[in-house]
Amino acid sequence: MKFEPGSDWLKFWNENQKSLFQSWAEGKPPPFAVQGMPPPDADAVAELMRRTMDQWTAFTRDAWGKAGRMDMVAMKELFDPEEWKRAASHFDMGLEKLTEGPTYATLFDLDRQMLNVQKLWMDRSRDAEKYWEVVQGAWTRALERFTRSVNDPKGEPITSGRQMLDLWLATANKSLVEMHRSEEFLEAQRAMTRSSAEYRIAERDIAEGFCEVHHIPTRTEMDEMQRTVTELRREVRAMKRERENWAPASAGATRRVAAGATRRVAASATRRVAAGVTKTVPTKGAAEKSSPRRRPGPKSSKKR
Amino acid sequence: MRVKVDPAEAVKEFTAFSKRMQEGRALLEKTKDRDVQIATTPKREVFRQDKTVLYRYGATAKKTVATPVLMVYGLIGRYTMADLQEDRSLVRNLLAKGVDLYVVDWGTATRGDRWLTLEDYIDGYLGDCVDFIRREGGIDKVSLLGICEGGVFTACYAARNPKKVKSLTLTITPVDFHAGAKEAPLHHGLIGLWARSMKPDDIDRLIEANGNLPGELMSFVFSMMTPVNALTKYNLGLFDAMDDEKKLLNFLRMEKWLADRPDHPGEAAKQWLKDLYQDNLLVKGKFRLGGVTVDLKKIDMPVLNVFAEEDHIIPPKSSQALKPLIGTKNYTELPLPGGHVGVFVSGKSQGILGKSIYGWLKRNS
Numbered sequence: 001m002k003f004e005p006g007s008d009w010l011k012f013w014n015e016n017q018k019s020l021f022q023s024w025a026e027g028k029p030p031p032f033a034v035q036g037m038p039p040p041d042a043d044a045v046a047e048l049m050r051r052t053m054d055q056w057t058a059f060t061r062d063a064w065g066k067a068g069r070m071d072m073v074a075m076k077e078l079f080d081p082e083e084w085k086r087a088a089s090h091f092d093m094g095l096e097k098l099t100e101g102p103t104y105a106t107l108f109d110l111d112r113q114m115l116n117v118q119k120l121w122m123d124r125s126r127d128a129e130k131y132w133e134v135v136q137g138a139w140t141r142a143l144e145r146f147t148r149s150v151n152d153p154k155g156e157p158i159t160s161g162r163q164m165l166d167l168w169l170a171t172a173n174k175s176l177v178e179m180h181r182s183e184e185f186l187e188a189q190r191a192m193t194r195s196s197a198e199y200r201i202a203e204r205d206i207a208e209g210f211c212e213v214h215h216i217p218t219r220t221e222m223d224e225m226q227r228t229v230t231e232l233r234r235e236v237r238a239m240k241r242e243r244e245n246w247a248p249a250s251a252g253a254t255r256r257v258a259a260g261a262t263r264r265v266a267a268s269a270t271r272r273v274a275a276g277v278t279k280t281v282p283t284k285g286a287a288e289k290s291s292p293r294r295r296p297g298p299k300s301s302k303k304r
Numbered sequence: 305m306r307v308k309v310d311p312a313e314a315v316k317e318f319t320a321f322s323k324r325m326q327e328g329r330a331l332l333e334k335t336k337d338r339d340v341q342i343a344t345t346p347k348r349e350v351f352r353q354d355k356t357v358l359y360r361y362g363a364t365a366k367k368t369v370a371t372p373v374l375m376v377y378g379l380i381g382r383y384t385m386a387d388l389q390e391d392r393s394l395v396r397n398l399l400a401k402g403v404d405l406y407v408v409d410w411g412t413a414t415r416g417d418r419w420l421t422l423e424d425y426i427d428g429y430l431g432d433c434v435d436f437i438r439r440e441g442g443i444d445k446v447s448l449l450g451i452c453e454g455g456v457f458t459a460c461y462a463a464r465n466p467k468k469v470k471s472l473t474l475t476i477t478p479v480d481f482h483a484g485a486k487e488a489p490l491h492h493g494l495i496g497l498w499a500r501s502m503k504p505d506d507i508d509r510l511i512e513a514n515g516n517l518p519g520e521l522m523s524f525v526f527s528m529m530t531p532v533n534a535l536t537k538y539n540l541g542l543f544d545a546m547d548d549e550k551k552l553l554n555f556l557r558m559e560k561w562l563a564d565r566p567d568h569p570g571e572a573a574k575q576w577l578k579d580l581y582q583d584n585l586l587v588k589g590k591f592r593l594g595g596v597t598v599d600l601k602k603i604d605m606p607v608l609n610v611f612a613e614e615d616h617i618i619p620p621k622s623s624q625a626l627k628p629l630i631g632t633k634n635y636t637e638l639p640l641p642g643g644h645v646g647v648f649v650s651g652k653s654q655g656i657l658g659k660s661i662y663g664w665l666k667r668n669s
Contacts, residue, residue, distance in 0.1 A: 150306055150307060151306070159310070160309060160314070161309065161314060165540075169532045173530070177531060178490065180528045180529075193502070194506050194509060194510075197509040197513035198513075201509065223418070226416045230420060233354065241432070244435075
């Protein structure tokens with residue numbers, strides 16, 4: 001057998017392989033023999049190959065069957081991350097939230113917050129029960145006193161329903177007033193007020209989580225903004241007061257300005273005049289001409 | 305057994321009760337909200353800043369007191385109490401005598417006002433109202449008339465700005481927030497007890513949760529002072545008033561004022577409850593506004609201190625504590641019969657309060 005370089009070699013190898021597999025499949029001896037070697041037992045080799053293939057087929061069918069299904073669709077799903085989040089465990093639900101929205105960062109925090117709110121609700125309920133227990137005690141004492149009073153033979157006779165009602169109300173009032181001043185009541189009320197506040201704050205935290213997800217400004221953000229506005233207004237007021245520099249009554253100019261302000265008593269105009277602010281910002285020279293700083297008299301405003 | 309009810313008398317009582325109920329029902333049915341008006345004295349807005357509005361009342365008589373008077377109510381409740389109805393109105397009584405009268409309305413606080421402090425109200429809004437009146441009238445000084453918490457505001461303002469205050473009238477004003485708590489009758493001073501039963505951080509958390517000190521909460525605390533009255537006023541109290549139109553309308557006007565209780569701005573409420581009710585800093589000379597201690601000794605103008613002898617909210621001793629703390633010898637006390645609100649709205653006090661304040665203003669303003 002002569003080997004030629006290039007494509008002849010490949011063609012030769014392909015033909016040999018084709019012949020070999022074909023002969024095995026047909027149970028025939030191979031069409032060639034390596035020089036110097038005995039020819040293989042073609043039947044034995046064919047049988048071995050067939051049994052091997054049968055066993056492998058049976059094995060894979062069994063294995064795939066146990067897996068439920070195993071086809072192209074199954075293979076795709078197996079390696080598709082989209083499918084991983086379909087599991088029903090809490091962890092995977094969390095993972096789903098993690099991948100789907102901005103709640104990821106608060107996912108486990110929310111669980112903790114919910115538990116905390118439940119605990120605070122229980123605290124609040126407990127404190128409310130304690131509070132009502134104290135209040136109920138006062139009503140019970142009032143009833144005992146009233147019963148004693150009604151049955152007191154030394155007491156003034158009660159001759160009308162209204163007298164009886166008035167006695168009951170006076171007795172109840174005394175018991176309730178005593179109770180309201182007692183340490184027990186004040187502590188119960190304090191605890192209930194505190195736990196109600198804590199519950200409400202925790203509830204707000206959860207509501208804020210919802211707001212964040214849905215692009216709604218939170219209470220905290222609003223509070224911060226309002227704080228900033230309040231502080232800015234405070235600063236503006238302080239600056240205006242410094243600038244206005246109210247003059248004393250003795251200054252005639254002040255009286256004239258005051259008279260002008262009185263005429264313009266409509267609220268908005270008054271507001272501007274009182275604040276020393278005109279709608280149009282004057283030029284530096286004009287501002288100085290009209291500025292109260294030019295009025296005589298001592299500076300009166302204290303810097304706040 | 306003390307009950308000696310004659311069955312015949314019981315039937316009579318029940319019959320009278322039924323008759324009164326029927327008459328009262330007819331009266332209630334024809335009474336509309338428009339019939340229950342308060343603060344009706346004509347006034348006009350002359351200055352406004354944020355929610356604070358300064359009103360000037362229309363004159364009803366020739367001016368007899370040179371210096372205008374600025375009436376200042378607190379943030380707990382509203383100024384309308386001083387003008388509840390025509391025949392029970394300090395405002396009308398002073399106007400009729402020839403007083404030039406202004407009043408500050410702080411407005412209704414909402415959550416957005418939670419950061420306002422007492423400095424904002426005293427130095428800021430009140431200060432600007434005083435300055436406006438000074439400028440409008442071309443005058444140096446204004447007389448101040450403070451009511452309850454508003455009395456503290458005016459006292460602090462006068463101490464910080466004595467050159468702008470001609471005279472200072474305080475009514476039912478707490479100065480020593482701990483005074484009279486022990487020796488007072490059982491139903492007096494509950495507000496102080498309530499405020500001191502809380503720890504400072506309880507107050508902080510209450511404000512944090514609500515933003516402000518809720519008006520409803522304060523109403524509840526006030527109602528605890530007269531618990532049975534609070535529980536029965538819409539049945540028994542109303543029943544007692546419902547067969548007399550005048551009495552019924554008086555009752556309803558008072559209820560209208562009570563129901564109009566705004567929230568107290570949060571930060572200011574913290575100062576009010578912690579610095580004053582709990583720590584009593586004003587009377588100790590340690591109360592600070594804007595970083596500066598309020599020195600009551602700087603109150604050098606004439607002072608009239610009006611208090612109610614049966615005041616169950618501000619014990620008389622709490623108001624009377626002012627005398628040794630101020631820097632003027634022109635100090636007058638005026639004890640009046642009645643309770644905290646009764647001094648202003650009871651028929652009995654109408655002839656006394658306005659007349660006394662006017663007489664004092666005439667001499668000192």
